[in-house]
Amino acid sequence: MDIGAVDHVEFYVGxxxxxxxxxxxxFGFRLCGQAGPETGLPDQRSLLLRQGGISLVLTSALTPEHPAAAYVALHGDGVANIAFEVTDAAKAFETAVERGATVVEELAVHGRDGNEVVTASVLGFGDVAHRFVQRTGDRDDFLPGVMDIFAPDPDEAEQVLSTVDHAAICLPAGQLRDTVAFYEKVFGFSEIFEEFIEVGTQAMDSKVVQSPSGQVTFTLIEPVTDRDPGQIDGFLARHGGAGVQHLALLSDDIVAAVGTLESRGVRFLETPDTYYSELEKRLGSPELKISDLRRTNVLVDQDHWGQVFQIFTQSLHVRRTFFWEVIDRHGARTFGSGNIKALYEAVAREKTTA
Structure with missing residues (x-):
């Protein structure tokens, strides 16, 4: 199955x-298109946002029958579909179904002015689906014949984010191994990283799976049930089952990006000063100045290939479930061994002080 990058991420929202x-x-996204009753979709309103190579689709139900209505009632706003670029959507769809995937959206062909998009969706984890997307012609025509595309905005904001780096997914206890096996069997992903994380009396298991192209990465996390309940258990309870805890967006300059986003009103999780005081003992000298990392609360870790810099936003979700991550890779292909624990501790602090 020839899966390229993440084509787009669709949120179901109120x-x-x-x-x-x-x-x-x-965040500096640009409103690029819309679909709804006037474009032949009577039961929904969808808006297309773009920045760099990131495309987000925000879909709200206009009738109780649209699946977004049930999704938002159960979960609140959240990720409903992570779409994959493919060279042959029909073949990818057929292969996934043959390998055991559940059909969500049948094969559909959309065309206009020589541009064509072929789509089909299968179920991934929980009730989150994956849409196969095959594009021919002008890629800016996101869904030809269905979505109206707006003229470019002459006052477009500075773009500090480039692509979707990965998604972090919370799973109920006991589903981690089966979910990894499902992505290996159905989509041809490989497990590239694993970690058992303990924070006080709480613990969680984490495995990372990635597409053969290296452009689609999922961090899968489940709670450990013989320890005290923690933030993963809290997510599952408030979200109502498995779901995307956060999306990580890649930046080429995370220090500058944090400054820009904070100036626009984005608020990030804080990191204790002791984290930076002990940083050189743990990792040696980071490639970015420690003073800049301390000032911006950016975390740093490393793997065999290089360093990775990360920061996480405070959650503005009414249920305190979904949040965003900004990530900057200096050669690192995975996540190192310290930042997941640091994130876990930071989120725990935010919840106790909220």
Whole structure:
């Protein structure tokens, strides 16, 4: 199965216009298109946001029958579909179904002015689906014949984010191994990293799976049930089952990106000063100045290939479930061994002080 990068991520939300306003104002996304009753979709409103190579689709239900209505009622706003670029959507769809995937959306062909997009979806984890997307012609015509595309915005905000780096996914206890096996069997992913994380009396298991192209990466996390309940258990309870805890967006300059995003109103998790005081003992000299990392609360870790710099936003979700990550890779292909624990501790601090 020839899976390339993440084509787009679709969120089901209660109010697409309100969500788009926040993402455009705070994160610098640009509103590029819309679909709804006027384009032949009577039961939904979808807005397309773009920045760099990132495409987000925000979909709100206009009738109780649309799946976004049930999703938002169960989970609140959240990720409903992580779409994959493929060279042959029909073949990818057929192969996935033959390997045991459940059909969510049948094969569909959309065309206009010589541009064509072929799509089909199968179920991934929980109730989150994966859409295979095959594009021919002008890629800016996101869904030809279905979505109206707007003219470029002459006052486009500075773009500090480039691509979707990975998604972090919380799973109920006991589902981690089966989910890894499912992605290996159905989509041809490989396990590239694993870690058992202990924080006080809490613990969780984490495994990372990645597509053969290296462009689609999922961090899968489950709680350990013989320890005290922790933030993963909290996510599962508040979200109502498995789901995307955060999306990581790649930046080429994380220090500058944090400054820009904070100036627009984005708020990030804070890191204790002791983290930076002990940093050189743990990792040696990082490639970015420790003073800059301390000032911006950016975390740093390393693997065999290089260093990775990360920071996580505070959650603005009403249930305190979904949040965003900004990541900057200096050669690192995975996540090192310290930042997941640091994130776990930072999120725990935020919840106790909220």
């Amino acid at each position: 109010d697409a216009q309100q969500s788009a306003f926040f993402l455009c104002t705070a």
